[in-house]
Amino acid sequence: MSIQTFSERFDASYLIETPLDPARVAEVMAGEQSSGTFTRVAGETDELRARTRALVTRVDEFESVGEPSLPNAWLARKRVDGPWRRARVTISFPTANVGANLPTLASVVAGNLFDLGEVTGLRLESLALPAGYRARFPLPRQGIAGTRALTGVASGPLVGSIIKPNVGLSAEETATLVADLCASGLDFIKDDEISANPDHAPLVQRVPAVMAAVRRHADRTGKQVMVAFNITDETDAMRRHADLVAREGGTCVMASLNWCGFSAVETLRRSTDLALHGHRNGYGAFSRHPLLGISFQAYQVLWRLAGVDHMHVHGVQGKFAQEDEEVVASAKDCVTPLAPGIDDRVLPAFSSGQWAGTAQPTWDAIGHDDLLFMAGGGILAHPGGAKAGVASIRQAWAAVAAGVPLDEAARTHAELGQALAFFGGKAA
Template identity: 60%
Template sequence: MERIIAEYLLETPYPLADVAAMMAGEQSSGTFVRVAGETEELRARAAAEVLSIEELDHADAPTLHSAYIARKQPAGPFRRARIRIAFPTGNIGRNLPTLAATVSGNLFDIGEITGLKLLSLEIPAAYRTRFELPAQGIAGTRESLGVTETPIFGTIIKPNVGMRPDEIAALVDQLCAAGVDFIKDDEVCANPDIAPLAERVPAVMAVINKWQERTGRKVMMAFNITDETDAMRRHADLVAREGGSCVMASLNWCGLSGMESLRTHTPLAIHAHRNGFGAMSRHPLLGMGFQAYHALFRLTGIDHMHVHGIGGKFVDTAEEVTDAARACLAALSKDGPDDRVMPAFSSGQWAGTLPQTLAAAQSSDLMFMCGGGILAHPQGPDAGIASLREAYDVLRSGGSLAEGAAARPALAAALDFFGSP
């Protein structure tokens, strides 16, 4: 039987095996009591199975409040464990929202549970093929940009929001002249009154197309088309008509269905922004870990995925960023199709954070996006981009940034201005 395996971190004052069985039943064929029609044959076909329980530690008090626990007053302790449950794919079919509801859903509301985090999902290869693959992925993105070996060096439109289309186009012109590979809108700039997509896309693409005719290089611009589903389709069509190659969407607010609909509608690269993910991930005993989260959205057919940055302005540890990047650079399913996506590093990045980024990814197949690292370089955006390329050249040759900076003025100025990595 083909099954999806979900791994959870659980806390409960009740016997772990009992609560794990409750979780499996609640999310498959059963409920809290046996019901009419729940035959052994049906259970064999549709019931989820608890595969393993690994007890870890315990706490004297519940991590999360539960009115059920408050009423029942169990003695404790509150045991914690890793639990693996297998769910038959036949219960789900090709249905991403139902997959998400199955592996999470009401599990977070079960009264006996005082802590629950969905850590990871194992997706069978045959089941993976039922969903969309990336339209561009790593290879297509590189081919579109004509960048074969180095990381994709990019930046973000700043100020985040408030500029008019002509002002944004002027900034893009400056960045294209500087030699940037990739530019993206900020996640809060989608279709604002002051710079609607209907005006912004033609203005920006006129600049990008001008530079392509002049240099043969076409910068990839990720236009933020986050919106309701029909509007996103229209926005993607506009980008395609103007000669664009990429659109961006905020995953959590468009949802699985919205992202699936966008993928089936457009062949453009989809730059997936995970803003809001911290609400799911930051608590150690509540929500969803990155591996499970990105697996669900990988099934929508995205091409690039944000992983934040090492030493940046966000809460992620270096280990969390590393794990996220390597998850993106691995096939979702063992023996499945090549559905790798390009990890997008951002948040406080500059030439000095490139060494640990390359070490984390163990690959140059990544987007390295610097806002201030390019736009705030003391010698201007041209030198900001040059500092990234100089840093990569030094690292590829096996040297250190401090040593290499002696003969590389843009890198030296970055190290002097931004300080130690």
């Protein structure tokens, strides 16, 4: 292979904490994740290193701290003490080391780095890919434009809800609820992440029953509601269930990304044109510690390379632990192309504690409505019923797009007024 092949590179940036020299630790990271190990070995020639070694391109050191973020037996054995120095480091990797291999890409930019003895904290913050490398991976089959086309929503947010109760409903009971939700005016309905193929409502029964209700609604109204069936399972089962959804006229399936894994989602993407709704449940285990894990920017890069069409970002003023700033940054990441000249944007899916009252802060923060806005209690618990709950959300988004304060819009929109009075400032 020519040296020219190795000229294309991708960059990964990290936040690290260490009692050692951060620049030296960055070199250890670069070596460990490319051609090197803790010592020079036979076969590691200068020519090989020149072709394949990762390069440290930047080190920005910050203020040190007095206590380590994480325990470290390696440093303890060496009796290395603080202060603990923090730095942001950027490492450039040859794409040829990896090829179009998503699980290996994840192993290179993360993998054993989290276990390095030299660090008491390490977090993968961002990934930047050259256009040629990004083009070697699949694009979203539907993305924002395709999802709008499938649902008939040309502009404004797609309004969605989640089937509740989360579990326990039979296939027939689920279909009845879906029929009611369709009648309420929704664009999108999804299964809960913990309800996939349960004994009381197996997909082989649930998909035909639900899609019969969706088709009846479409026949009456002309509106094709998108239903994201949770097909999280092993790979062959997911492909089989995606085929079932397609045969029944469905347009979307959902997978719990972290638990299916890159390979399963890539295989699913290759086997279906259905919109893939990427649910990130479990992401908090990768992200909640500020000196450990993977930031959403890097996380969503990896999953977009797998070909998903929608990505969960949680919700502004929601019920989960993330700060609003993180939610907003995540939504912006989803609509930012991964490389110049490639439209691979995916639909950010807002959920968790959303209701009419969170439309304004969401709009204020992101400035656009290319999003899926899902509410469970914000729709189903509305005092006027689900139809009024959907109406309140649409009224809220129309008001904020027009620059009208919600309390002013509520004077002429009863459903919005009821939502503001009932939910107040609390998460629904």
